[in-house]
Amino acid sequence: MNTIDKKEVEHILGLAMLNCNDKEIEDYVNSLNQVIEEINKVQALEIENDEIMISPTNNKNCYAEFETAKMIEKEEILKHISNREGDYVLVPKVIE
Numbered sequence: 001m002n003t004i005d006k007k008e009v010e011h012i013l014g015l016a017m018l019n020c021n022d023k024e025i026e027d028y029v030n031s032l033n034q035v036i037e038e039i040n041k042v043q044a045l046e047i048e049n050d051e052i053m054i055s056p057t058n059n060k061n062c063y064a065e066f067e068t069a070k071m072i073e074k075e076e077i078l079k080h081i082s083n084r085e086g087d088y089v090l091v092p093k094v095i096e
Contacts (some may be wrong), residue, residue: 002040004032 009028013020020028074087083090 002036004029026082 006025006029009025010042013025019057077089078084081089
């Protein structure tokens with residue numbers, strides 16, 4: 001079982017250019033060793049089934065079927081507008 005000691009944490013802090021006091025270094029040592037313990041527990045499990053379970057549910061992606069509706073042509077709209085210039089609708093000036 002691998003463990004991390006104070007010297008290794010100090011080396012990592014030096015590489016990261018971080019300064020920590022002795023209590024923080026001890027906290028890091030303890031936390032990292034707890035992580036290593038949990039990793040070792042997972043590695044110690046004997047798994048006999050090679051089937052990988054990515055998700056506990058059988059969700060499927062379902063995309064809705066969209067139907068396109070008939071679009072109104074631009075010319076059809078513009079013929080009902082009395083105040084226009086070419087393809088543009090003329091509106092009153094708002095800002096002077």
